[in-house]
Amino acid sequence: MKILAFDTSNKPLTVAVVCDGDVLASIESTEKKTHSVSLLPDIQQALKDSKLSMDEIDLIAVAQGPGSYTGVRIAVTVAKTLAFTLKKNLVGVSSLEVLAADGSEDKILVPLMDARNDNAFAGVYQYQDGELVNLIEDHHTSMEKLLDTLKQYESDKLEFINATEHLTDLIKDVYPEAMVMDTKDSLPEADKLAKLAENKPAVSDIDNFVPNYLRLTQAEHDWYQKGHKKDGNISYVEEV
Amino acid sequence: MKKDTLILSFESSCDETSVAVIKNGKEILSNIIATQIKSHQRFGGVVPEVASRHHVEEVTHCIELALDEAKVGYDDLDAVAVTYGPGLVGSLLIGIMAAKTVAFAHDLPLIKANHLAGHIYSANLVADLQYPFMALLVSGGHTEIVLVRAPGEFETLGDTRDDAVGEAYDKIGRVLGINYPAGKKVDEMAARGNDIFDFPRAMVQEDNLDFSFSGLKSSFINRVHHADQIHEELNKDDLAASFQGAVLDILSNKIFRALKQHPVKQLVVAGGVAANQGLRQRLKKDIEERNLDMDLIFPPLRLCGDNAAMIGAIAQIQYDKKDFADLTINADPSLDF
Numbered sequence A: 001m002k003i004l005a006f007d008t009s010n011k012p013l014t015v016a017v018v019c020d021g022d023v024l025a026s027i028e029s030t031e032k033k034t035h036s037v038s039l040l041p042d043i044q045q046a047l048k049d050s051k052l053s054m055d056e057i058d059l060i061a062v063a064q065g066p067g068s069y070t071g072v073r074i075a076v077t078v079a080k081t082l083a084f085t086l087k088k089n090l091v092g093v094s095s096l097e098v099l100a101a102d103g104s105e106d107k108i109l110v111p112l113m114d115a116r117n118d119n120a121f122a123g124v125y126q127y128q129d130g131e132l133v134n135l136i137e138d139h140h141t142s143m144e145k146l147l148d149t150l151k152q153y154e155s156d157k158l159e160f161i162n163a164t165e166h167l168t169d170l171i172k173d174v175y176p177e178a179m180v181m182d183t184k185d186s187l188p189e190a191d192k193l194a195k196l197a198e199n200k201p202a203v204s205d206i207d208n209f210v211p212n213y214l215r216l217t218q219a220e221h222d223w224y225q226k227g228h229k230k231d232g233n234i235s236y237v238e239e240v
Numbered sequence B: 001m002k003k004d005t006l007i008l009s010f011e012s013s014c015d016e017t018s019v020a021v022i023k024n025g026k027e028i029l030s031n032i033i034a035t036q037i038k039s040h041q042r043f044g045g046v047v048p049e050v051a052s053r054h055h056v057e058e059v060t061h062c063i064e065l066a067l068d069e070a071k072v073g074y075d076d077l078d079a080v081a082v083t084y085g086p087g088l089v090g091s092l093l094i095g096i097m098a099a100k101t102v103a104f105a106h107d108l109p110l111i112k113a114n115h116l117a118g119h120i121y122s123a124n125l126v127a128d129l130q131y132p133f134m135a136l137l138v139s140g141g142h143t144e145i146v147l148v149r150a151p152g153e154f155e156t157l158g159d160t161r162d163d164a165v166g167e168a169y170d171k172i173g174r175v176l177g178i179n180y181p182a183g184k185k186v187d188e189m190a191a192r193g194n195d196i197f198d199f200p201r202a203m204v205q206e207d208n209l210d211f212s213f214s215g216l217k218s219s220f221i222n223r224v225h226h227a228d229q230i231h232e233e234l235n236k237d238d239l240a241a242s243f244q245g246a247v248l249d250i251l252s253n254k255i256f257r258a259l260k261q262h263p264v265k266q267l268v269v270a271g272g273v274a275a276n277q278g279l280r281q282r283l284k285k286d287i288e289e290r291n292l293d294m295d296l297i298f299p300p301l302r303l304c305g306d307n308a309a310m311i312g313a314i315a316q317i318q319y320d321k322k323d324f325a326d327l328t329i330n331a332d333p334s335l336d337f
């Protein structure tokens, strides 16, 4: 199976073409690139490097969030449009799971995305028999609550991934002995994303494929706080 | 006979996701518009992050509908076009990424279109344009007088110094308790009321082609607040009529100044506020009174708001000039002419 995979859910941009487990091409950029500018040229380059045309690709794998809202939307929009327009299979993979894929085999893996104000997007993963297993679902949380929840694991088993300096400080306060990979050492790799996608079901409804933001917008949050409810039948977007 | 050109066009600069198939820049084979108005009405105006999210939800479905309705496949297409500015960056990016992807996947040339130029060229879908022509662009974000000297060659003669005219409608509408976007409702109320409040007509004495609407907006709001304080009941229809009366005087004054400096055979009025019935009647009457031999072109209502058909219309001109873009294009939120 030939897979085109890409992830723009954070500052790094990564694209890979993987065929039956072999990495045919891989592009990773750590410097801050403009994803909207680079993504399609990088996809084009990865296909060229792998000497494949888009027609030969069987599956499109994309990091579906959480992450930077705009970043995730860029990859998801390209992925769903590619899958729709060329009638390809599409698989969305958690951006946190992609980060966890790079973690140690014998640790409890806690991939993070800094969501500011002492909050984070986080999940908990573990390798079991070579397979990455999700222990706690991806969610948006205060760091305090997350660190408390993690007390159920042996602290020297914990491996935090993609921690900003600030998150590292918060983690070290509670778990001085835990392993913490900073953002520079936690780059998503699209070839790992491709391999994760292989074991997941393809999206059945491409039109309704959207990012996993894991958070309402502030405006919607405030609107619900005021006691508003979504009227079951209302469609907020309508064709005219 | 020249071969027909079919362009698949995208527009997502604000709160409408739209995809169209346009033949030769003139004929609408399809023009799918998914509007988010009901969503943003919850918040009293467009919330950018919410808008971006809706665009992702809609985009592929709109492509599918546009191709189906036009009864064309990718092999029939000659190019893909997309609005790259001005607008909300997060919204623009969805149309841009989708358009780039379709162009890449089907090896089609890509055209990046200016949203404002699109509004003006919506006229091309209903009339044969003769150059040079004058355009009055009035929308939620823009108020400009533009001289179009030749296909795709724009010269801005006048601009607003503060609020755009549609924005002013929406802001005074809020004071009258009207849901966003308020323009249409204010227009209807104005038709029933009388211009009795004598709001200021900013800059009409000045010999330039620029506009200002913030003073008018402030007088309006002050008048209403003052009445509230002294428990005076004001007739809302009269307030609307007085506001619209001032707007029409200002627009008319400036556009005819421009036409005096640059006599042309056609005046195009485009953008969301071109839907205004008062404006349509006023300019028609002004032209008759001045005995001008000039066509007044108002696009039909469906083409006044944001839509991808107009993007296909301007894109055809760029196609003819081989003005193509590559896959590195990005959004330009503050693009102008």
Ligand SMILES: Nc1ncnc2c1ncn2[C@@H]1O[C@H](COP(=O)(O)OP(=O)(O)O)[C@@H](O)[C@H]1O
Residues within 6 Å of the ligand: B014, B138, B139, B140, B141, B142, B165, B166, B167, B169, B170, B181, B182, B183, B184, B185, B187, B271, B272, B273, B274, B275, B276, B277, B304, B305, B306
């Ligand atoms: N009949 C009308 N009279 C006046 N303004 C109107 C009317 N219909 C729509 N509008 C205004 O048009 C604007 C929307 O136009 P649009 O071209 O979509 O703007 P933009 O693209 O700049 O946001 C809104 O401000 C709305 O109030």
Ligand SMILES: [Mg+2]
Residues within 6 Å of the ligand: B115, B119, B139, B140, B271, B272, B305, B306
């Ligand atoms: Mg517009």
